[in-house]
Amino acid sequence: MTGKARISERVLSIGKSAIHEMTRLSREMEDVAFLSWAKPTSGTPEHIREAAISAIRDGLTGGYSETSGLEELRREIVDKLKRDNKVEADISQILVTVGAIEGLAAAVMAVVDPGDEVIVPSPTYSTHIRQVVIASGRPVFVPLVEEDDFSLNIDAVEEAVTSRTRAIMFCTPSNPTGSVFSENALRRLAEIALDHNLMVITDEAYEYFTYDGLDHFSIASMPEMKGHVISCYTFTKTYAMTGWRIGYLHADSELIPQITKAHIPFAICAPVVSQYAALGALKAPQDCVAEFREHYLSARNLMCERLDRLEAVFDYQRPGGSYLMLPRILREEGRTDSTAFCKKLLKEAGVSTTPGIAFGPTGEGHLRLSFCVPEDMINKAFDRMETYFS
Numbered sequence: 001m002t003g004k005a006r007i008s009e010r011v012l013s014i015g016k017s018a019i020h021e022m023t024r025l026s027r028e029m030e031d032v033a034f035l036s037w038a039k040p041t042s043g044t045p046e047h048i049r050e051a052a053i054s055a056i057r058d059g060l061t062g063g064y065s066e067t068s069g070l071e072e073l074r075r076e077i078v079d080k081l082k083r084d085n086k087v088e089a090d091i092s093q094i095l096v097t098v099g100a101i102e103g104l105a106a107a108v109m110a111v112v113d114p115g116d117e118v119i120v121p122s123p124t125y126s127t128h129i130r131q132v133v134i135a136s137g138r139p140v141f142v143p144l145v146e147e148d149d150f151s152l153n154i155d156a157v158e159e160a161v162t163s164r165t166r167a168i169m170f171c172t173p174s175n176p177t178g179s180v181f182s183e184n185a186l187r188r189l190a191e192i193a194l195d196h197n198l199m200v201i202t203d204e205a206y207e208y209f210t211y212d213g214l215d216h217f218s219i220a221s222m223p224e225m226k227g228h229v230i231s232c233y234t235f236t237k238t239y240a241m242t243g244w245r246i247g248y249l250h251a252d253s254e255l256i257p258q259i260t261k262a263h264i265p266f267a268i269c270a271p272v273v274s275q276y277a278a279l280g281a282l283k284a285p286q287d288c289v290a291e292f293r294e295h296y297l298s299a300r301n302l303m304c305e306r307l308d309r310l311e312a313v314f315d316y317q318r319p320g321g322s323y324l325m326l327p328r329i330l331r332e333e334g335r336t337d338s339t340a341f342c343k344k345l346l347k348e349a350g351v352s353t354t355p356g357i358a359f360g361p362t363g364e365g366h367l368r369l370s371f372c373v374p375e376d377m378i379n380k381a382f383d384r385m386e387t388y389f390s
């Protein structure tokens with residue numbers, strides 16, 4: 001008998017990733033100006049690399065750690081949560097994960113049954129959408145208020161709650177919009193979660209990158225949210241550790257064993273060498289984080305100045321956080337098909353961006369630009385766009 005072995009509906013229902021597709025197309029070309037990647041281009045600081053090398057030399061990295069992560073690392077994470085997130089935790093509430101992504105996936109798996117609904121803002125980080133779909137859940141998109149810096153529409157969130165809603169999932173500071181949800185909005189969101197017995201799943205990957213006096217607020221700092229929030233964090237952005245695949249989540253100690261049941265089949269434990277690197281990152285002075293932040297702020301300012309010179313082509317909200325922004329395309333050809341617009345921009349102007357449709361229905365008509373690149377790259381991309389659109 002011939003034929004193809006069957007692939008699951010849950011995987012088939014996931015479309016191609018626009019981000020990876022743009023990367024693939026960019027690789028086929030020479031001398032592309034990249035504004036499409038959300039990964040830090042700076043290298044991991046030396047003291048962090050040294051911490052990993054020492055652990056390897058000392059023979060500490062050859063086996064699994066506890067599934068929840070090295071105890072010493074979890075202790076440092078507890079201190080960090082208290083210091084920087086105002087979250088009172090203990091080590092039984094920490095699960096060290098393979099980046100924020102695996103933590104988020106494990107959280108969704110632990111909370112969502114087939115057919116359950118998860119409220120996500122639109123636009124939002126595309127991987128969140130896929131994580132809900134792969135758990136056979138249904139993402140319910142609630143539009144952000146674009147003209148108000150892509151803020152949360154709390155009333156619309158409440159209206160979207162049904163008897164099938166299990167969770168609200170979002171990132172702040174946001175990929176792709178760069179918005180930072182206000183403490184006030186997040187407190188109201190928390191109230192909705194409590195009123196309807198929902199789980200809030202947060203992605204705080206960009207927690208340290210806020211600008212213009214805006215502050216990052218962690219919902220888990222509200223004691224009444226105990227048992228109703230799973231907060232996911234990462235070393236990827238804070239310490240430029242993309243490839244180390246190391247992050248962690250915080251949740252009530254009664255939830256952690258359940259989430260761990262989802263973590264083990266995918267990971268067993270986070271890479272041990274990376275756990276030692278993460279320990280090195282947390283134990284050292286935090287100057288590198290402030291330096292990255294300064295760089296992103298200056299890159300953000302440059303990108304906004306350059307966008308101002310293209311006001312006939314793009315309208316934009318100034319990002320208050322992360323290192324991403326989502327300008328609206330004013331040109332007719334980009335209003336309804338951001339994918340075609342971005343592909344054309346790549347082919348004809350040599351500038352790689354990401355189509356907004358990747359980030360949910362109201363992402364259409366936009367394109368995502370990343371400013372975690374050297375300033376020369378921003379100038380090169382915008383010089384090309386100015387010539388191309390003139």
Ligand SMILES: Cc1ncc(COP(=O)(O)O)c(C=O)c1O
Binds near residue numbers: 038233
């Ligand atoms: C919002 C958000 N969450 C998570 C990640 C990935 O995090 P990690 O590398 O820790 O899995 C990214 C990377 O772009 C991101 O933008």
